[in-house]
Amino acid sequence: MHVRDRAQAEQDLASYSSDLALVYEPIYLVDFEVLHVIPQPVHVVMRADHPLAAKSEIRLRDCLDLPHIAPSTQFGVRHLLDFAARRGSRRVSPVVETESFDMIRHYVRHENVIGFQIGIGLRDPGDGSLVFRPISERDLPAGNLILGQMRGRALPVASARFAVQLAASLKDYAAGGLG
Numbered sequence: 001m002h003v004r005d006r007a008q009a010e011q012d013l014a015s016y017s018s019d020l021a022l023v024y025e026p027i028y029l030v031d032f033e034v035l036h037v038i039p040q041p042v043h044v045v046m047r048a049d050h051p052l053a054a055k056s057e058i059r060l061r062d063c064l065d066l067p068h069i070a071p072s073t074q075f076g077v078r079h080l081l082d083f084a085a086r087r088g089s090r091r092v093s094p095v096v097e098t099e100s101f102d103m104i105r106h107y108v109r110h111e112n113v114i115g116f117q118i119g120i121g122l123r124d125p126g127d128g129s130l131v132f133r134p135i136s137e138r139d140l141p142a143g144n145l146i147l148g149q150m151r152g153r154a155l156p157v158a159s160a161r162f163a164v165q166l167a168a169s170l171k172d173y174a175a176g177g178l179g
Contacts, residue, residue: 007027010028010029010032014150016153019149020035020147020149020162020166021149022166023076023145025077025079031151033148034148035167036147036166036170037144037146038120038173038174039144039145041119041134041135041137041140041143042081042118042142042143043117044114044132044134044135045104045130045131046114046115046131046132046133047108047109047131048129048130048131050112050131052114053133058134059139060081060088061088063116065090066113066114068113068114068115069094069097069098069108069115070092070094070098071097071098072097072099075099076118076143077116077117077143095113101117101121104117116135118143119132120173145170147166149163
């Protein structure tokens with residue numbers, strides 16, 4: 001299993017380069033057999049001293065009015081941000097666009113910007129420097145993180161066992177209210 005953008009993950013399944021894919025907001029789903037789904041809201045990643053960190057509810061318009069770093073357009077987080085922004089008068093106009101969620105967290109930590117990521121990928125650095133808050137679902141409904149395989153494909157035993165373990169971990173994660 002590889003970390004890839006949505007289209008590449010689905011292509012890897014179709015070409016048999018990967019047995020499984022864990023994809024946030026897949027593009028096609030035509031030949032994709034869903035094994036497990038958990039909703040994942042988009043979170044704002046910011047320094048603890050950022051003005052938005054004190055707000056009880058984070059609105060998308062507030063985020064887009066500020067300098068921000070965002071994932072590249074091929075990622076599901078960006079797709080949802082762009083789609084939601086089209087309903088309003090603001091646009092996603094990042095100061096930096098990246099394919100690395102680690103880059104987003106590091107850039108936010110050292111610059112006065114905010115970033116965007118889904119909850120499952122967020123890790124508290126333990127020093128209180130970063131804060132994560134979900135964007136209001138009034139502006140941006142949660143997307144789906146989907147574990148799947150190529151429809152009709154019999155998985156090798158090791159991949160099938162891994163899929164069962166990963167689905168159980170995702171279920172536990174979602175039950176813990178961490179999404």
